[in-house]
Amino acid sequence: MSVKVSTPKGTRDFLPEEVKKRNYIFTTIRKVFELYGFEPIETPSFEMSQTLMGKYGEEGDRLIFRILNSGDKMKKADIQALSEDNLPRFANSLAEKALRYDLTVPFARFVVQHQHALSFPFKRYQIQPVWRADRPQHGRYQEFYQCDADVVGSDSLLCELELIQIFDQSLTKLNLPGFTIKLNNRKILSGIAEVCGEQRRLVELVTAIDKLDKIGEQGVIDELRDKGISKDSIEKIRPLFTFSGNNELKLDFLRTFLNTSAIGIQGVEELSYLVRTVSQFPLERGVLELDITLARGLNYYTGAILEVKAHDVKMGSICGGGRYDDLTGLFGLKGLSGVGISFGADRIYDVLSELNLFPDEVLHQKKILFVNFDELTYSHVQKLLTGFRNKGVICEIYPSHAKLQKQFKYANDKNFTHVVIVGLEEIKNNSVALKDMITGDQRILSQEELLNL
RNA sequence: GAGGUUGUAGCUCAGUUGGUUAGAGCGUCGGUUUGUGGUACCGAAGGUCGCGGGUUCGAGACCCGUCUCCCUCCCCA
Numbered sequence: 093m094s095v096k097v098s099t100p101k102g103t104r105d106f107l108p109e110e111v112k113k114r115n116y117i118f119t120t121i122r123k124v125f126e127l128y129g130f131e132p133i134e135t136p137s138f139e140m141s142q143t144l145m146g147k148y149g150e151e152g153d154r155l156i157f158r159i160l161n162s163g164d165k166m167k168k169a170d171i172q173a174l175s176e177d178n179l180p181r182f183a184n185s186l187a188e189k190a191l192r193y194d195l196t197v198p199f200a201r202f203v204v205q206h207q208h209a210l211s212f213p214f215k216r217y218q219i220q221p222v223w224r225a226d227r228p229q230h231g232r233y234q235e236f237y238q239c240d241a242d243v244v245g246s247d248s249l250l251c252e253l254e255l256i257q258i259f260d261q262s263l264t265k266l267n268l269p270g271f272t273i274k275l276n277n278r279k280i281l282s283g284i285a286e287v288c289g290e291q292r293r294l295v296e297l298v299t300a301i302d303k304l305d306k307i308g309e310q311g312v313i314d315e316l317r318d319k320g321i322s323k324d325s326i327e328k329i330r331p332l333f334t335f336s337g338n339n340e341l342k343l344d345f346l347r348t349f350l351n352t353s354a355i356g357i358q359g360v361e362e363l364s365y366l367v368r369t370v371s372q373f374p375l376e377r378g379v380l381e382l383d384i385t386l387a388r389g390l391n392y393y394t395g396a397i398l399e400v401k402a403h404d405v406k407m408g409s410i411c412g413g414g415r416y417d418d419l420t421g422l423f424g425l426k427g428l429s430g431v432g433i434s435f436g437a438d439r440i441y442d443v444l445s446e447l448n449l450f451p452d453e454v455l456h457q458k459k460i461l462f463v464n465f466d467e468l469t470y471s472h473v474q475k476l477l478t479g480f481r482n483k484g485v486i487c488e489i490y491p492s493h494a495k496l497q498k499q500f501k502y503a504n505d506k507n508f509t510h511v512v513i514v515g516l517e518e519i520k521n522n523s524v525a526l527k528d529m530i531t532g533d534q535r536i537l538s539q540e541e542l543l544n545l
Numbered sequence: 546g547a548g549g550u551u552g553u554a555g556c557u558c559a560g561u562u563g564g565u566u567a568g569a570g571c572g573u574c575g576g577u578u579u580g581u582g583g584u585a586c587c588g589a590a591g592g593u594c595g596c597g598g599g600u601u602c603g604a605g606a607c608c609c610g611u612c613u614c615c616c617u618c619c620c621c622a
Contacts, residue, residue, distance in 0.1 A: 101613070151620055154546070194622090222622085227546090229616070236622065299620095388621080412622065436622030463580085500582035508582095515580065529582070 102226070102234025109455060110441075114237075116454045117266065117437050117444070118219055121239045124262045125217040128254055130241045133216045135198040137223075141190045147197045147422065149391045153180075155224045157234075158187035191223040195240040196392075196419070196432060203244055203430075204423040212245030212428070219437075231407050231439050242432030244420070249365050252396045252415065255433045256370060259400055259411060260378035266440065267449045270403035271410075272379045276386035277363050278393050278414070280346065283356015284384070287349065288328040290321060297321060301332070302387040309333040332384060339367045342382045362395060392416040398433060402443045410439045460487040460510045461503040463496065472539075473514050476524070479543045503529060512542065 099105055106114065122132075144156055161168070170185035192198050195218045203210065219239045226232055241258060243251045259273050284301075285294045300315040307315070312333065316326050335345050343364050350356030363382060370380050378400075386397050388409075395415030402410055413433030420428045444450055460480060462473045473489055480487045490499045503511045513525040524542050527534040 098613080149620090151546095155620075224621075226621070227619095228614085232621075238622065409622065434622070439622055465580090495579060496581050497578070498582095502582085504582040511581080513580070517580085525580090527581075532583085534581080 100234070102228040102232075104233065104235075112454055113444070113450050114437065114441060116450065117440055118237075118239065120265050121262045121435055121437070122217070122219060124258055124265065125239075125241050127261075128215075128241075128258055130215045130217040133199075133202065133218055134220060135192070135195070135202055135218070137221070138189045138191050139198055139201065141184055141188055143201050143423075144190050144193055144197060145184070147391065148193060152193065152391070155226050156193050157191040157223045157225050158183065159189040159191065160187055161189075192220075193224060194222050195220060195238050195434065196242070196416075199240070199242060199244075199432075200419040200430070201423055203428070204420050204425045207425060213243050213251075214245055215241070215243045217241040231442055233438055236439075237437040239435040239437055240432055242430055244430035245428055247417070247429040249362060251431045252362075252366055252398075253369055255398070255413060255431065256366070256378075256380065257375070259398070259433065260375040262435065263378065263400070263402075263411075263440075264376040266444065267451070268377065268402055268443070269447070269449075270377060270379070272381050272401050272403065273375075274381050274383040274386050274399045274401065275363065275366065276383055276397040277359040278395055278397060279355045279359030279362065280350070280384055281359075281387060283350040283353035283359055284329065284332065286353040286356060288325040290325050293319070293321060297329075298387040301329070301385050304333060304385045339380070339382045342384070343367065346384070359395075366396070388412055388414065392419050394418065396431065405443050405446050407439060407443055407446075409436070410443060411435050456507060456509070458485060458510070459506075459508045460485060460512055461499070461506075461508040462487065462489040463499050463511060463513045463515075464490040464493055465515050466493055469514050469516070469519060472519055473512075476512065476514070476539060476542065483543070 138159055141156075141158065145153055148155070160166075165188075166186075168185060170182055173179075173181040173185060199216065199218065203214065217240060219237065221235055221237050223235050226234060228234060241255065243254075256273055256275075263271050281298045282291070282294065285291045285297055288297075290297050296319045297316070300312050300319065300321075303315070304312050309330075313326055313330075316329075317323075331345075331349065335342065337345075343360060346360045346363075347357070350360060367380065367382065383399075386399055388397055388399055393414035394417040396413075398411070398413040399409045400411035401407075411433060413431070415429065415431035417429045418426070419430055420426075462477060464470070464473075470489075477487055477489060490502060500511065508529055511527045511529060513527070518524050518536075521536075523536050523538055525534060526537055526542060526545075
């Protein structure tokens with residue numbers, strides 16, 4: 093070993109077996125997206141900085157990977173901004189491009205830019221990597237794949253319903269035994285803030301409530317107090333911490349709790365529609381659960397908020413999503429409502445690995461290795477190789493005249509299911525020897541019999 | 546961005562209060578076997594002890610810095 097080599101932190105290489113398993117996840121999700129009429133698009137891995145900056149809140153900007161200007165562009169650096177201690181502006185002058193942080197904001201840019209070529213409602217899916225300069229942890233990487241499906245140009249709740257069904261179908265097809273689809277609505281959160289008179293502190297209020305299951309009731313109360321939320325307001329919110337029951341009971345509770353807030357009641361009606369419809373057309377394995385503490389994507393969600401957690405694993409959410417009424421508004425196209433979901437393929441991979449749920453076929457396809465003896469036998473083998481490949485069977489010939497021991501070891505290590513031997517003896521009898529690498533059995537066949545297996 | 550933790554062979558890890566030439570298992574390669582893998586036996590290769598500096602007669606071990614791994618917070622997939 094001469095130099096210490098490694099991938100940058102938060103990134104990984106994928107061995108052939110891992111790539112096969114990942115492709116299985118992508119393919120499964122892609123098929124479901126297509127069955128619901130979503131069409132594929134792709135966008136560049138990096139965008140203009142200004143497209144991304146400021147779209148994910150203050151925290152988000154910190155986590156965006158910036159791309160340093162190259163060559164003479166370096167000379168354009170805004171030294172004055174640096175001397176005035178205006179670091180964001182200085183940074184922008186150094187890096188006019190940045191790696192995409194998610195697929196939603198680039199999609200909003202895409203819709204605005206190509207609006208003349210799209211017909212609405214536009215349903216697209218997109219499976220590409222995103223980058224976040226986050227500190228790596230269990231299930232958190234700096235480079236990871238998102239599989240997004242969004243509908244833009246329709247405010248029908250049928251879209252939300254379809255997306256919930258897509259969660260259910262995809263994860264069921266991936267053989268996940270159980271998962272909860274958590275549902276909330278930004279209008280409920282606005283309603284809560286309104287009812288306790290803290291509309292202006294919505295984000296602080298809600299991010300504290302979001303931690304309920306993590307730090308408990310007292311923890312949330314402490315945090316609210318630290319953030320300067322009044323005692324009165326906290327008292328008004330308190331009932332939210334303890335109420336429980338099924339979705340119907342929760343809705344009843346909210347209807348009463350939010351009855352002075354028009355927007356809150358609107359949120360309740362939206363949730364109520366989804367809960368009712370899902371119960372009429374039940375999900376396969378997913379459990380739909382109202383969770384008013386759910387507070388994701390506050391920076392742009394305006395209606396539904398969705399999150400999926402797998403059962404029986406210690407892992408953050410594996411999918412997210414929600415409705416955003418004004419996302420394209422940021423890029424100048426008003427009045428276009430969107431709603432979308434995102435699958436975290438890397439986390440799903442970790443969950444499937446942990447629960448041992450990858451199907452055997454993904455890794456153990458039929459594969460045949462032909463032993464390589466010499467030039468004389470090669471022409472006979474080549475005919476068989478072509479025959480198998482025409483039938484769609486994976487096969488290969490060992491590339492050199494190595495001793496048999498070595499060729500068999502190769503077959504074993506690479507999970508070949510069969511080895512075919514064609515040597516002088518077999519050619520003389522117009523036969524082949526076929527060895528089953530799993531059982532160890534070996535038999536003699538004619539060449540025709542071999543191809544017809 | 547804040548706090549904690551880890552780093553010795555390709556991998557998982559030993560290495561005593563600082564003291565000769567830094568070890569094991571697994572893996573790799575070769576042989577036992579020039580027409581047979583997965584088991585067994587024999588042998589070999591492989592290490593600037595993360596990096597830089599300091600203390601010391603002497604540092605893998607102690608001190609400082611730095612990078613990295615993993616974890617908590619923040620936030621999220």
